[in-house]
Amino acid sequence: MFTHLFNNCVKFSIMAELATEEKILEAATKVFTRRGFAATRTQDIAKEAGINRTLLHYYYRDKQTIFNLIFETRFKEFFKGLFLIFEADNISLFDKIRRMVDHEISMLTKHPDLARFIITEIAHNPELLIEYGKKLGMNPRVLKQSFEDLVAHEIKENIIKPIEGRQLLMNIMSLCIYPLVAKPIILTMMNVDEATFGNMMEQRKTEVSEFIINAIKK
Amino acid sequence: MFTHLFNNCVKFSIMAELATEEKILEAATKVFTRRGFAATRTQDIAKEAGINRTLLHYYYRDKQTIFNLIFETRFKEFFKGLFLIFEADNISLFDKIRRMVDHEISMLTKHPDLARFIITEIAHNPELLIEYGKKLGMNPRVLKQSFEDLVAHEIKENIIKPIEGRQLLMNIMSLCIYPLVAKPIILTMMNVDEATFGNMMEQRKTEVSEFIINAIKK
DNA sequence: GTCTATAGCGAGATAGAC
DNA sequence: GTCTATCTCGCTATAGAC
Numbered sequence: 001m002f003t004h005l006f007n008n009c010v011k012f013s014i015m016a017e018l019a020t021e022e023k024i025l026e027a028a029t030k031v032f033t034r035r036g037f038a039a040t041r042t043q044d045i046a047k048e049a050g051i052n053r054t055l056l057h058y059y060y061r062d063k064q065t066i067f068n069l070i071f072e073t074r075f076k077e078f079f080k081g082l083f084l085i086f087e088a089d090n091i092s093l094f095d096k097i098r099r100m101v102d103h104e105i106s107m108l109t110k111h112p113d114l115a116r117f118i119i120t121e122i123a124h125n126p127e128l129l130i131e132y133g134k135k136l137g138m139n140p141r142v143l144k145q146s147f148e149d150l151v152a153h154e155i156k157e158n159i160i161k162p163i164e165g166r167q168l169l170m171n172i173m174s175l176c177i178y179p180l181v182a183k184p185i186i187l188t189m190m191n192v193d194e195a196t197f198g199n200m201m202e203q204r205k206t207e208v209s210e211f212i213i214n215a216i217k218k
Numbered sequence: 219m220f221t222h223l224f225n226n227c228v229k230f231s232i233m234a235e236l237a238t239e240e241k242i243l244e245a246a247t248k249v250f251t252r253r254g255f256a257a258t259r260t261q262d263i264a265k266e267a268g269i270n271r272t273l274l275h276y277y278y279r280d281k282q283t284i285f286n287l288i289f290e291t292r293f294k295e296f297f298k299g300l301f302l303i304f305e306a307d308n309i310s311l312f313d314k315i316r317r318m319v320d321h322e323i324s325m326l327t328k329h330p331d332l333a334r335f336i337i338t339e340i341a342h343n344p345e346l347l348i349e350y351g352k353k354l355g356m357n358p359r360v361l362k363q364s365f366e367d368l369v370a371h372e373i374k375e376n377i378i379k380p381i382e383g384r385q386l387l388m389n390i391m392s393l394c395i396y397p398l399v400a401k402p403i404i405l406t407m408m409n410v411d412e413a414t415f416g417n418m419m420e421q422r423k424t425e426v427s428e429f430i431i432n433a434i435k436k
Numbered sequence: 437g438t439c440t441a442t443a444g445c446g447a448g449a450t451a452g453a454c
Numbered sequence: 455g456t457c458t459a460t461c462t463c464g465c466t467a468t469a470g471a472c
Contacts, residue, residue, distance in 0.1 A: 037257075171429060190384055259446090259447070259448095272450085277455095
């Protein structure tokens with residue numbers, strides 16, 4: 001009986017704690033991703049979370065600590081899936097391209113500010129890429145090499161036209177990532193609303209792969 | 219004789235004034251473009267210009283004033299040339315693509331941080347695109363329509379495969395702009411130095427057009 | 437755990453001497 | 455025109471009551 005009450009109290013207490021802590025992280029993720037570190041005010045995060053600003057300091061030491069936590073999560077979100085496809089063995093170049101394109105566009109459509117956030121924060125502080133890249137255990141050189149080997153193989157087999165692996169890779173990434181990075185410009189310049197933009201991205205999931213394959217196939 | 223001295227004085231005085239004013243704008247252009255408005259400290263601009271910080275306020279009222287001046291210039295730099303090619307009449311789609319690609323990559327290679335700067339500032343404050351777009355007298359709808367008409371024409375003439383004009387346009391812009399936007403990431407991930415990166419961009423000036431044309435031609 | 441009050445600092449902007 | 459000194463304010467962070 002008492003135990004029951006006690007457990008409820010503990011449970012409630014823990015739940016409340018998690019709720020606030022969680023609210024902070026969620027809010028900080030939103031605000032940091034939209035505005036970047038420099039333009040973010042801790043007050044904006046508190047407001048977004050609907051809590052008192054000093055609670056940020058109770059749960060996390062300071063602004064930088066919260067940012068680091070969030071950057072690590074978002075960094076993984078941005079790179080991890082792509083790297084898994086990259087590593088995949090026994091798969092044709094064309095299929096690899098299809099998977100990469102579909103994954104990147106799907107992921108970035110769900111998180112429209114993510115690419116711009118990662119890119120600008122790294123541009124302001126290139127060390128971030130080294131540091132969090134290590135944490136993620138990613139080895140760009142190996143991956144790059146394996147992709148270039150695959151491209152070289154398909155050229156030799158006369159399946160695709162000659163092209164440098166790194167140029168092809170840049171093309172794939174460009175076609176997937178840029179539309180999301182430049183979304184605020186595209187919406188205005190092309191005079192489309194959110195829904196239409198969503199449809200355009202949905203269309204790109206398949207069209208971009210075919211565009212690339214047409215460009216390189218013999 | 220006196221006149222001579224006087225003229226020299228005036229000349230010197232004007233030259234000194236212009237020198238400082240010019241130094242400030244140049245420094246502010248560098249710093250703002252690299253770091254963005256929010257992360258820029260007026261002290262950083264002063265240091266870059268090699269002048270006392272209070273001189274910024276003597277020549278320009280405040281930080282925002284300097285930023286507005288610079289943003290307008292850089293905005294034009296980013297959009298103007300492309301829009302001129304866009305407007306060009308009596309030119310085939312393929313040639314238009316070649317010109318756009320060459321121009322964009324050349325311009326952005328000269329100003330590697332420009333695209334990221336324009337995109338992030340507009341993302342933080344979309345009004346900037348409307349406001350400075352008007353000043354530049356650009357009419358996206360007309361240009362978009364003319365490009366889409368041209369694409370529709372080439373499809374009808376059986377020169378290219380069916381593709382939406384806006385998707386093709388996005389592809390062109392992506393392939394040109396993204397590599398520069400993501401340059402800090404690409405340098406590390408592909409393990410290339412500045413010179414190599416420059417060569418890669420030089421190569422892209424022609425290869426990207428051919429990539430696109432191969433992708434769409436029948 | 438959450439709040440109010442406040443310390444402390446950094447950055448933008450101004451006053452005034454030279 | 456350029457400098458030093460200073461004001462002011464906004465933002466981060468902490469102390470301490472509840």
